[in-house]
Amino acid sequence: MSALTTQAPLEEQRHVAVVSWKTPIIFAVMTVLVALLPLLAPREGVSTFRLVAGREAIALPDLVLPSTATAWVCVGILVALTVVAFVLVAGRRSVPLWLISVYVVFLLLGFLVWASAGATLPLIGLLSGALALATPLIFGALGGVIGERVGVVNIAIEAQLLAGAFCAALVGSLTGSPWAGLVAAMVAGVLVSLVLAVFAITYFVNQVIVGVVLNVLVVGVTTFLFRQVLDPNQATLNSPQPFTAIAIPVLSDIPVIGPILFRQTVVVYLMYIVVFLVWFGMYRTRWGLRLRAVGEHPQAADTVGIDVAATRYRNMMLAGAVAGMGGAFFTLVSVPRFNSEMTAGAGFIALAAVIFGKWDPIKATLAALLFGFASNLQGVLSVIGSPVPSQFMLMLPYIVTIFAVAGLVGRSRPPAASGVPYIKS
Incomplete structure (x- = not known):
């Protein structure tokens, strides 16, 4: 009987730990900010969303929305979702991922119809x-998920990305093959992760410190080699053959989805495969x-x-190769x-995606997509002549990162042994 009564408070405590007021509060703040746009700076006209990329087999008409009215409708929906979030947290329930996703969609729609008023997006x-x-x-987020799930904090994602970019350019230029460059990038990522692993796993050095040092080291080494070797020999050592976009037959002709997902380069298609393999392997295989198990309870x-x-x-x-x-x-x-x-x-944004995604490969992928959308949005809005200041647009990806990790993620628990060296007794 005592064991049962001891277990009940533990279960209750574990449930309370995942509930946080940060998500509804950040919902409320963002809703107010979006509402201020049409309130203080109303924009007349309509927002046109072009749903075709070129000559499509099935051409969809443009989606035309009244800018101010649509913005206010989005604000109303955001208010309703914010109320739901407050009710859930007040009832000691966490805000589900689907509610956060719906909120983000209408938040972006409200901002886009206001920013693109009188223009075609x-x-x-x-x-x-x-x-x-x-x-x-x-790719960086998946490497971070694998590393932290096994118990090693992979702060060196930036170093792995940068070393991979350098070796891909060098080997791709020397061989004339982008595939050789891709393999070289994977080898470079493995070498950087091995250095981190040796210090963290064998010598029990603080993993965060080692990762930060590796980031600085790789920046310095690649910068030096770029100035001394690659830049003076641009034509022979720094002119790799790039991958070209490949349209997958039939799939690329699907309206809206086809041009987005299936008119990409080989690297993007490999990303689809790697995301699935990491998710399937992590939750469906002995590996x-x-x-x-090693990341949660190594003993x-x-x-x-x-x-x-x-x-x-x-x-x-494996994390370094990815x-x-x-x-x-x-x-x-x-x-x-x-x-x-x-x-x-x-690499640091990828690390934020790992935390935002709560160390899950699918959720980390969705978080990375959000950050990629924020990065691309600044360029698109600049092209269509949006009134948003260019300085703010340059900050947008990092602002989204801060709000996502600090607000939307709520309380989350990393793998129990992440960052903790295992000393066999």
């Missing part, structure tokens, strides 16, 4: 570009079970015969050359 280009920009973030995993150190080493190498693929995107898809510090903090 290429919705297909906006979303397909967002997917492309989110690709390296997704995933051992991975999560128990060791007791049943799992080699904790070897498991962490193998999975850190993140290295994201680095290849920068020089084999985005810009066919390497530039100093060209990742521009993408």
